[in-house]
Amino acid sequence: MSTLGIKRVAVIGAGTMGHGIAEVFAMAGFEVNLMDISEDILRNAINRIRDSLERLSRRGELREGVDVIMARIRTTTDLARAVSDVDFLVEAVPENAELKKNVFREADKYAPPHAIFVSNTSTIPITELSEATNRRDKFAGMHFMNPPPLMKLVEVIRGKYTSDDTINTVVQLARVLGKEPVVVNKDVPGFIVNRVLFRVMLEACREVVQEGVKIVDLDAMARNVLGLPMGPFELLDYIGLDTSLFIVKAMMERGFRAHPCPLLEELVSKGKLGVKSGEGFYKYPGPGQYVKPKILPEQGLDLDPVRLMAPAINELAWLIREGVATADDIDKSVRLGLNYPWGLTEFADEAGLDNIVDALNTLKSVSGWEEYEPDPLLLEYVKTGRLGRKTGKGFRDYPEIEERRFEEIILRVDPPAAWIILNKPDKLNVLTPRMADEIVNALRMVEDDPRVRVVVITGSGRAFCAGADINQFQNATPIQMFKAMRHYQSMTLEIEYYTKPVIAAINGYALGGGLEIAMACDLRIASEEALLGQPEVNLGIIPGAGGTQRLTRLTNPGISKELILTGKQISATKALEYGIVNRVVPKHALEYEVRRWVKDLASKPPLALMLAKYAINYGIEAPIWSSLNGEASLFGVAISTKDAAEGVRAFLEKRRPKFTGE
Ligand code: COA
Numbered sequence: 001m002s003t004l005g006i007k008r009v010a011v012i013g014a015g016t017m018g019h020g021i022a023e024v025f026a027m028a029g030f031e032v033n034l035m036d037i038s039e040d041i042l043r044n045a046i047n048r049i050r051d052s053l054e055r056l057s058r059r060g061e062l063r064e065g066v067d068v069i070m071a072r073i074r075t076t077t078d079l080a081r082a083v084s085d086v087d088f089l090v091e092a093v094p095e096n097a098e099l100k101k102n103v104f105r106e107a108d109k110y111a112p113p114h115a116i117f118v119s120n121t122s123t124i125p126i127t128e129l130s131e132a133t134n135r136r137d138k139f140a141g142m143h144f145m146n147p148p149p150l151m152k153l154v155e156v157i158r159g160k161y162t163s164d165d166t167i168n169t170v171v172q173l174a175r176v177l178g179k180e181p182v183v184v185n186k187d188v189p190g191f192i193v194n195r196v197l198f199r200v201m202l203e204a205c206r207e208v209v210q211e212g213v214k215i216v217d218l219d220a221m222a223r224n225v226l227g228l229p230m231g232p233f234e235l236l237d238y239i240g241l242d243t244s245l246f247i248v249k250a251m252m253e254r255g256f257r258a259h260p261c262p263l264l265e266e267l268v269s270k271g272k273l274g275v276k277s278g279e280g281f282y283k284y285p286g287p288g289q290y291v292k293p294k295i296l297p298e299q300g301l302d303l304d305p306v307r308l309m310a311p312a313i314n315e316l317a318w319l320i321r322e323g324v325a326t327a328d329d330i331d332k333s334v335r336l337g338l339n340y341p342w343g344l345t346e347f348a349d350e351a352g353l354d355n356i357v358d359a360l361n362t363l364k365s366v367s368g369w370e371e372y373e374p375d376p377l378l379l380e381y382v383k384t385g386r387l388g389r390k391t392g393k394g395f396r397d398y399p400e401i402e403e404r405r406f407e408e409i410i411l412r413v414d415p416p417a418a419w420i421i422l423n424k425p426d427k428l429n430v431l432t433p434r435m436a437d438e439i440v441n442a443l444r445m446v447e448d449d450p451r452v453r454v455v456v457i458t459g460s461g462r463a464f465c466a467g468a469d470i471n472q473f474q475n476a477t478p479i480q481m482f483k484a485m486r487h488y489q490s491m492t493l494e495i496e497y498y499t500k501p502v503i504a505a506i507n508g509y510a511l512g513g514g515l516e517i518a519m520a521c522d523l524r525i526a527s528e529e530a531l532l533g534q535p536e537v538n539l540g541i542i543p544g545a546g547g548t549q550r551l552t553r554l555t556n557p558g559i560s561k562e563l564i565l566t567g568k569q570i571s572a573t574k575a576l577e578y579g580i581v582n583r584v585v586p587k588h589a590l591e592y593e594v595r596r597w598v599k600d601l602a603s604k605p606p607l608a609l610m611l612a613k614y615a616i617n618y619g620i621e622a623p624i625w626s627s628l629n630g631e632a633s634l635f636g637v638a639i640s641t642k643d644a645a646e647g648v649r650a651f652l653e654k655r656r657p658k659f660t661g662e
Helices: 016-027 039-058 066-070 079-083 097-110 126-130 164-176 193-211 215-224 232-239 241-253 262-269 305-321 327-337 344-351 353-367 376-383 433-447 478-496 513-520 535-539 547-554 557-566 572-578 587-602 606-619 624-639 642-652
Strands: 008-012 031-035 073-076 088-091 116-119 139-144 153-158 180-184 402-405 409-414 417-422 454-459 463-465 502-506 509-511 523-527 531-533 569-571 583-585
Touching (some): 016 066, 031 079, 039 073, 079 097, 088 097, 097 126, 193 262, 241 262, 305 353, 327 344, 353 587, 454 587, 478 513, 509 513, 513 531, 535 557, 572 583, 606 624
Parallel strands (some): 008 088, 088 116, 116 139
Antiparallel strands (some): 409 417
């Protein structure tokens, strides 16, 4: 504290933010002068601070007694007295530029010349506020999140005149307060957190207004698919719809390119302000009584997570390109300021930057909104092959991803997955005996690699695999074909009885042998654009890599015959209806969805997955008595593993299990 030369701090404004900020300073050992315009407000603030400290104390989170901390806070209604002896001043009065400027103008007269001034504003330019003082270099933004005692993030904003010394002091001070500062290098409307937050909110709102998506489904997707603590509409209700509307409008007035959300305007005009008024997008038991909206685990799974997040990723690109903040600070902001379980760069690189651009272009054409134009930084990345994890480089570099090129496939080890990429895009990844052998070899290479918990098979270019290479059928002898089919069958059996789960990411055509590869996998996730079929009869031949059997087992003899006898292609959606694929997603969301399944499977005990897979795959071929006997025996094997002991113990101890694969 002394190294910063700050001992006494004025907090001007004792409302929601001000009283919390005063509490944070007092907890960190600073003397605080808390000022507001009436004794009533101050009394209320002091009561709220004491309540909050007592709660923290009961949870064992205070190093000192409540009274010791409270004794550091003095209150006054006199601005001159509040600031005359301080080294630092935080302004937290209502979001009104003139009011704030008046406070700063007055405070500037009475505060010691060395004192640094910061504003907790979320909407008013720091530069403009600093101009009300004669200490523009000692003026910065210091934006706490609500509630200040609990939220770790503090945005430190550089105004036009702010000196490096001031920024450094505010950053260090934030750390002394136990906070995690991020530096906002340019005074842009909404700084980092609100810019990102409202990109997501406004896209959510657009989907409801323009496309009739249900509010609760969208929130469900945010929780169930993206893993966010709250959906966009829940969060708006929580923040307050009037506050949210005010922030968006203020940002837009200052040049944040966006379209307003008519739903917000409508609800606010009806006095529905969210949790605080008892109703907003959701109904609550009474004003101020928050209850989490009920959402089922399978709800919202059909909505597109990449599309919802794409505008926020575009914002990330803008913030980096404009030099407003670093990728690290932006990631930190969403993790700590919005409680996202991941950073935006992580999301973008996993989803694929080509897919983000694709999603933005789709959004731009369906909405007609210019703000969805992909940022030049994203376009540049895509042009130079920085596509995210799949190319080892995106917003970040991934030197740990290993790539091995075979003649016809690529093996990419990107733990916890290994990706097998069928790689003859010009020939739609047609299957040859060599490709089949390479797939088998690749699978064997990663079988004993404990980092690899799941294998993904996909195709490069526009096809998954357009079937066996038809050239090999010309002038072929029965014996040659018998041997070729053996290669294909060993490959599909290798996949089917592989000791780790295998996912087919069906990015395009999956025809003939292509569909046969996919059907040997454990799970199939298809792009909306994929077409599937067993077209062999059109050539006068029949499926030879298991198609007649696996398609029949996945569907039923009727559907299987329909597809094999007509040789027709069906859409991914039809395939979903027939039970051939597990999930269909937009093309730009395929990579994200596959990685989500990978993470889910990788969090499970690997031996149990292997044994379950064996019980199903062997069992389906045998009479039920034999299959059940197999199941019981494999259960016996499962219970002998360390992971089973851990799984059971963790459940009883009410903690998350740690599986090691032993
Ligand atoms: N065997 C050999 N070559 C194949 C192939 C196959 N199964 N499937 C596609 N190709 C080749 C095409 O001959 C073409 O090569 P070229 O550029 O040298 O002429 C290239 O892949 C691109 O295919 P093309 O037909 O031009 O693409 P398209 O978009 O017009 O049609 C398909 C796509 C998948 C509908 C079409 O290629 C097709 O019907 N393929 C055969 C599918 C099949 O019958 N599979 C089962 C085989 S047992």
